Amino acid sequence: MSSSLPDPVLSVRDLRIGIGAGNQLLHGVSFDILPGETYGLVGESGSGKSITGLSVMGLLKSPLAITGGSIHFQGQDVLQLGKRARRRLRGDRMAMVFQEPMTALNPLVTIGRQIAEMFVVHRGLGWRDARHKAVEALESVRVPAPEERARAYPHQLSGGMRQRVMIAIALACRPDLLIADEPTTALDVTVQAGVLELIAELCRAEGTAVLLVSHDLGVIANMCGRVGVMDQGRLVEEQDTKALFENPLHPYTRGLLAARPRLGSRTVATRGRLTELDDMVASDERGRDVPTLITPRSVAAEALP
Numbered sequence: 001m002s003s004s005l006p007d008p009v010l011s012v013r014d015l016r017i018g019i020g021a022g023n024q025l026l027h028g029v030s031f032d033i034l035p036g037e038t039y040g041l042v043g044e045s046g047s048g049k050s051i052t053g054l055s056v057m058g059l060l061k062s063p064l065a066i067t068g069g070s071i072h073f074q075g076q077d078v079l080q081l082g083k084r085a086r087r088r089l090r091g092d093r094m095a096m097v098f099q100e101p102m103t104a105l106n107p108l109v110t111i112g113r114q115i116a117e118m119f120v121v122h123r124g125l126g127w128r129d130a131r132h133k134a135v136e137a138l139e140s141v142r143v144p145a146p147e148e149r150a151r152a153y154p155h156q157l158s159g160g161m162r163q164r165v166m167i168a169i170a171l172a173c174r175p176d177l178l179i180a181d182e183p184t185t186a187l188d189v190t191v192q193a194g195v196l197e198l199i200a201e202l203c204r205a206e207g208t209a210v211l212l213v214s215h216d217l218g219v220i221a222n223m224c225g226r227v228g229v230m231d232q233g234r235l236v237e238e239q240d241t242k243a244l245f246e247n248p249l250h251p252y253t254r255g256l257l258a259a260r261p262r263l264g265s266r267t268v269a270t271r272g273r274l275t276e277l278d279d280m281v282a283s284d285e286r287g288r289d290v291p292t293l294i295t296p297r298s299v300a301a302e303a304l305p
């Protein structure tokens with residue numbers, strides 16, 4: 001049988017994660033991500049989204065361990081790779097953006113040097129050239145005054161800017177897969193949309209596949225072509241995002257969708273004017289209008305008097 005679908009960039013099969021023999025947290029999760037595709041993993045807190053993403057990156061920490069299944073990245077069984085080979089893949093062919101950039105950035109090292117390190121380690125550039133590339137990378141994630149910001153330390157930047165720096169680090173080597181785990185959950189509502197737009201735009205331009213982990217259906221709806229729904233360590237449903245919203249099959253998914261705040265004709269005050277919830281805009285860091293994601297959090301925040 002011939003198929004027109006390209007080979008997946010990531011293929012997770014029957015992935016199981018546990019603590020010791022008796023305590024299973026992930027009970028056989030399978031999904032594929034195609035090149036250039038943005039695939040969402042959605043589910044409530046504790047459903048196993050993050051440990052799935054960490055397993056793909058090879059960053060799962062003891063006492064958690066993979067107890068079964070396989071992870072193929074570009075056709076290669078990464079669970080069979082040694083530590084060094086795995087480390088070489090990370091940051092180069094696959095990269096990750098975490099919820100809280102402060103935990104991933106080194107507080108004692110300037111932003112520019114942390115980005116430059118990617119080019120030194122993975123591309124073999126000298127520090128001088130790497131620093132030049134770091135400033136370009138900051139420019140590409142629309143950090144204003146990139147030369148100046150390159151000399152700053154993480155604590156000197158806002159949360160939104162720090163997350164842009166993390167994106168610059170993650171995408172520095174033009175990976176084929178980006179794992180974004182709740183990349184905007186820790187950010188102000190007003191900067192969330194800008195950061196997600198940036199991820200979408202840069203990954204689209206480079207053909208980077210994205211595994212987007214989120215508890216937020218609004219974020220998933222805006223970003224993902226397909227979505228897998230997780231519940232208690234199982235992938236209970238997988239559909240095209242549009243189909244999932246129109247016709248959720250699994251009772252858990254129906255419950256998750258029903259728990260969303262009602263959208264539609266409600267109006268809220270945004271920047272001094274009444275706006276339809278479906279049509280809200282906010283300003284990004286450069287004062288440009290960007291669409292605001294309709295999320296439970298953003299609805300709650302906008303609805304406040």
Ligand SMILES: Nc1ncnc2c1ncn2[C@@H]1O[C@H](COP(=O)(O)OP(=O)(O)OP(=O)(O)O)[C@@H](O)[C@H]1O
Nearest residue numbers: 025043044045046047048049050051052063064215
């Ligand atoms: N280091 C750890 N030790 C023990 N259990 C853990 C550890 N990390 C995660 N777990 C457990 O694994 C399960 C899945 O956690 P995971 O973080 O993947 O959930 P999640 O869906 O990403 O939720 P959240 O959005 O809250 O992170 C949960 O029951 C969690 O308590």
